[in-house]
Amino acid sequence: xxxxxxxxxxxxxxxxxxxxxxxxxxxxxxxxxxxxxxxxxxxxxxxxxxxxxxxxxxxxxxxxxxxxxxxxxxxxxxxxxxxxxxxxxxxxxxxxxxxxxxxxxxxxxxxxxxxxxxxxxxxxxxxxxxxxxxxxxxxxxxxxxxxxxxxxxxxxxxxxxxxxxxxxxxxxxxxxxxxxxxxxxxxxxxxxxxxxxxxxxxxxxxxxxxxxxxxxxxxxxxxxxxxxxxxxxxxxxxxxxxxxxxxxxxxxxxxxxxxxxxxxxxxxxxxxxxxxxxxxxxxxxxxxxxxxxxxxxxxxxxxxxxxxxxxxxxxxxxxxxxxxxxxxxxxxxxxxxxxxxxxxxxxxxxxxxxxxxxxxxxxxxxxxxxxx
Amino acid sequence: xxxxxxxxxxxxxxxxxxxxxxxxxxxxxxxxxxxxxxxxxxxxxxxxxxxxxxxxxxxxxxxxxxxxxxxxxxxxxxxxxxxxxxxxxxxxxxxxxxxxxxxxxxxxxxxxxxxxxxxxxxxxxxxxxxxxxxxxxxxxxxxxxxxxxxxxxxxxxxxxxxxxxxxxxxxxxxxxxxxxxxxxxxxxxxxxxxxxxxxxxxxxxxxxxxxxxxxxxxxxxxxxxxxxxxxxxxxxxxxxxxxxxxxxxxxxxxxxxxxxxxxxxxxxxxxxxxxxxxxxxxxxxxxxxxxxxxxxxxxxxxxxxxxxxxxxxxxxxxxxxxxxxxxxxxxxxxxxxxxxxxxxxxxxxxxxxxxxxxxxxxxxxxxxxxxx
Numbered sequence: 001x002x003x004x005x006x007x008x009x010x011x012x013x014x015x016x017x018x019x020x021x022x023x024x025x026x027x028x029x030x031x032x033x034x035x036x037x038x039x040x041x042x043x044x045x046x047x048x049x050x051x052x053x054x055x056x057x058x059x060x061x062x063x064x065x066x067x068x069x070x071x072x073x074x075x076x077x078x079x080x081x082x083x084x085x086x087x088x089x090x091x092x093x094x095x096x097x098x099x100x101x102x103x104x105x106x107x108x109x110x111x112x113x114x115x116x117x118x119x120x121x122x123x124x125x126x127x128x129x130x131x132x133x134x135x136x137x138x139x140x141x142x143x144x145x146x147x148x149x150x151x152x153x154x155x156x157x158x159x160x161x162x163x164x165x166x167x168x169x170x171x172x173x174x175x176x177x178x179x180x181x182x183x184x185x186x187x188x189x190x191x192x193x194x195x196x197x198x199x200x201x202x203x204x205x206x207x208x209x210x211x212x213x214x215x216x217x218x219x220x221x222x223x224x225x226x227x228x229x230x231x232x233x234x235x236x237x238x239x240x241x242x243x244x245x246x247x248x249x250x251x252x253x254x255x256x257x258x259x260x261x262x263x264x265x266x267x268x269x270x271x272x273x274x275x276x277x278x279x280x281x282x283x284x285x286x287x288x289x290x291x292x293x294x295x296x297x298x299x300x301x302x303x304x305x306x307x308x309x310x311x312x313x314x315x316x317x318x319x320x321x322x323x324x325x326x327x328x329x330x331x332x333x334x335x336x337x338x339x340x341x342x343x344x345x346x347x348x349x350x351x352x353x354x355x356x357x358x359x360x361x362x363x364x365x366x367x368x369x370x371x372x
Numbered sequence: 373x374x375x376x377x378x379x380x381x382x383x384x385x386x387x388x389x390x391x392x393x394x395x396x397x398x399x400x401x402x403x404x405x406x407x408x409x410x411x412x413x414x415x416x417x418x419x420x421x422x423x424x425x426x427x428x429x430x431x432x433x434x435x436x437x438x439x440x441x442x443x444x445x446x447x448x449x450x451x452x453x454x455x456x457x458x459x460x461x462x463x464x465x466x467x468x469x470x471x472x473x474x475x476x477x478x479x480x481x482x483x484x485x486x487x488x489x490x491x492x493x494x495x496x497x498x499x500x501x502x503x504x505x506x507x508x509x510x511x512x513x514x515x516x517x518x519x520x521x522x523x524x525x526x527x528x529x530x531x532x533x534x535x536x537x538x539x540x541x542x543x544x545x546x547x548x549x550x551x552x553x554x555x556x557x558x559x560x561x562x563x564x565x566x567x568x569x570x571x572x573x574x575x576x577x578x579x580x581x582x583x584x585x586x587x588x589x590x591x592x593x594x595x596x597x598x599x600x601x602x603x604x605x606x607x608x609x610x611x612x613x614x615x616x617x618x619x620x621x622x623x624x625x626x627x628x629x630x631x632x633x634x635x636x637x638x639x640x641x642x643x644x645x646x647x648x649x650x651x652x653x654x655x656x657x658x659x660x661x662x663x664x665x666x667x668x669x670x671x672x673x674x675x676x677x678x679x680x681x682x683x684x685x686x687x688x689x690x691x692x693x694x695x696x697x698x699x700x701x702x703x704x705x706x707x708x709x710x711x712x713x714x715x716x717x718x719x720x721x722x723x724x725x726x727x728x729x730x731x732x733x734x735x736x737x738x739x740x741x742x743x744x
Contacts, residue, residue: 009464010464011441011464011465011468011744012462012464012744013744014744045685045686067685067686068686069383087639087651087686087687088639088640088649090384090637090639090651090705090706091705091706092381092382092383092384092637092706093383096383112640113640113641113705115705116705138642138644142645143649143682143684143687143689144640144642144649144687145640145642147643147644150643150644176684265462265464267459267460267462268460268484268485268516268517269485270510270516270517271519271522272510272519272522273514277460277515277516279459279462279744282660282718283721284744286658286659287658287659287660287662287718288654288659290659290662310515312515312548313417313439313717313718313721314417314439314440314459315459315515315516317515333462333463333485333487333488334462334463334464345685346654346659346685349655349685349722350721351743352742352743353743370724371723371724371725372383372384372385372386372651372656
């Protein structure tokens with residue numbers, strides 16, 4: 001939807017997306033992997049909007065990853081194709097996945113269990129379609145996936161690769177453990193290790209006649225790719241479209257690359273406690289920043305002298321920073337503050353509309369997909 | 373919307389509301405304050421649904437509190453009236469509040485600042501309407517409101533009470549500090565103190581010819597009211613419709629009174645780490661339980677032997693409890709688990725639809741209001 005409002009006139013709280021910044025983040029990632037000759041399959045989970053999907057795919061609307069079935073249907077309805085539903089498929093989702101497989105050119109599911117295969121096979125696909133499957137492996141990443149070094153992982157890949165009703169689209173790992181790293185060197189070590197593991201796995205498969213693709217993800221690893229990642233078929237980062245304070249701390253981006261903020265305003269002066277009351281509670285930014293930042297639940301743009309110390313459902317309380325006193329004159333009632341979220345996926349998830357702007361001009365509103 | 377599905381057949385994750393339990397919670401609160409001859413103004417912020425509002429008002433659709441303007445419009449559209457927008461009104465919201473004041477029989481705003489009054493007065497109201505105002509005071513509760521013992525609070529009440537264009541509907545305090553208590557005795561001491569403060573304030577106003585009402589809130593104080601609360605005009609709790617593990621720990625309710633759960637299912641066996649992967653991440657229950665429970669991010673109904681130890685956007689990881697081993701046979705793929713949220717307001721806020729059930733039968737779906 002097009003708008004002609006100013007950011008400064010929006011009712012608060014409001015979720016803001018700086019379009020030139022998000023566009024630049026998307027373009028850089030596209031360019032980075034074009035140079036490495038690796039397919040970028042951007043993950044939609046952070047923003048979940050058609051407009052964001054168009055930008056992240058460079059306008060092709062092809063080759064995306066999604067985190068929920070609701071997203072898969074939403075993007076399919078929006079003209080997207082080659083969609084990978086990047087969460088282990090379970091029995092209650094098989095029918096919906098079958099419908100998407102029949103409808104799209106390529107719809108792929110993620111599998112990490114032998115027991116899933118008969119459940120898929122039991123649903124005959126129309127139109128001569130086969131199940132497109134990515135095998136989810138865990139390369140010491142600590143979340144989902146069959147452990148890459150277990151014989152079971154190899155057997156499972158073979159079974160999919162040799163089934164007539166299935167196509168082994170690739171081997172998929174999410175190096176989510178990069179989020180626990182404390183330096184770029186650590187992140188790159190994780191990326192290197194995950195890449196090596198998955199490439200070795202694919203080589204072993206090729207030796208027995210099963211050729212397939214490889215994909216690793218995470219915004220930290222893809223923002224600072226190691227050369228060895230050039231041997232992968234695909235990567236699937238998602239957060240980089242927005243970035244956030246967490247990515248900034250990890251070294252994935254610079255401060256000027258963070259494309260999202262929450263607009264809030266001073267609604268009261270709590271003089272007896274030296275605090276500002278603002279209209280941003282956890283419903284507008286989530287609690288993900290809790291305990292992570294010296295500035296409290298978020299970074300308050302241009303104002304290191306204050307910190308967001310408490311949040312309830314709709315209320316935020318702002319203190320002066322350590323050793324300082326609150327200067328109420330500086331923050332009159334109605335004063336706008338811009339909160340930079342610690343975790344943009346979590347902040348975005350709290351909003352049913354995003355206000356997309358360039359400078360103070362609101363260009364349009366984007367409506368994200370919600371639910372499952 | 374009516375349904376004829378079974379809870380056990382719902383795709384997961386899903387937010388479940390046990391209707392008989394929620395109905396009983398609502399009925400008990402109505403009866404409790406009917407006996408005390410205190411008006412119950414139920415707060416809609418926890419569920420934000422028309423159906424929940426009808427039940428909490430005993431079918432009258434009158435006399436509610438809401439936390440956002442979006443809720444105010446939503447309930448007005450749904451035939452509700454006598455709506456108190458229980459968040460300090462700010463300049464960017466005045467026009468919308470004026471429209472609601474002109475439209476409804478009674479729409480009230482919350483004020484805690486002198487500077488708000490000229491902003492309200494500057495908007496002339498049609499249809500002979502006046503601004504209905506509750507003064508928000510802080511009785512040592514630590515969140516919003518003008519401090520009740522400051523001369524400014526009294527002056528502000530007088531100014532509103534004596535203005536021709538305004539009606540002082542009442543004095544409003546939220547005893548949110550009951551959430552920091554560790555015993556029923558502590559909660560009741562806070563309720564007693566807040567009640568005394570607000571009643572003394574109203575008495576002083578009456579002495580100078582300004583008669584008005586009084587209201588305090590919070591589910592802990594209203595679930596276990598002290599006798600002195602019988603002297604209040606109103607109370608405005610909200611969470612009690614659902615309750616949650618936090619309220620259970622505070623002593624506000626019993627385990628069988630918690631009306632909401634998140635349905636999740638086992639989607640993978642992570643054998644190399646002895647973990648279950650379930651399809652509930654923070655998008656389905658929030659992070660509010662983090663660090664609060666021995667069972668992790670939520671209580672897993674009927675299964676003290678396991679705990680939800682990690683969550684990302686869509687993934688939940690379940691470990692065996694301390695000193696135990698994961699029994700994978702007991703939790704096959706597809707096994708349903710029911711997570712009882714630490715904070716039901718936060719878990720509900722993550723869902724765009726609630727599945728309302730009686731036993732295993734899904735009766736209907738409720739669609740909550742979102743945004744501001």
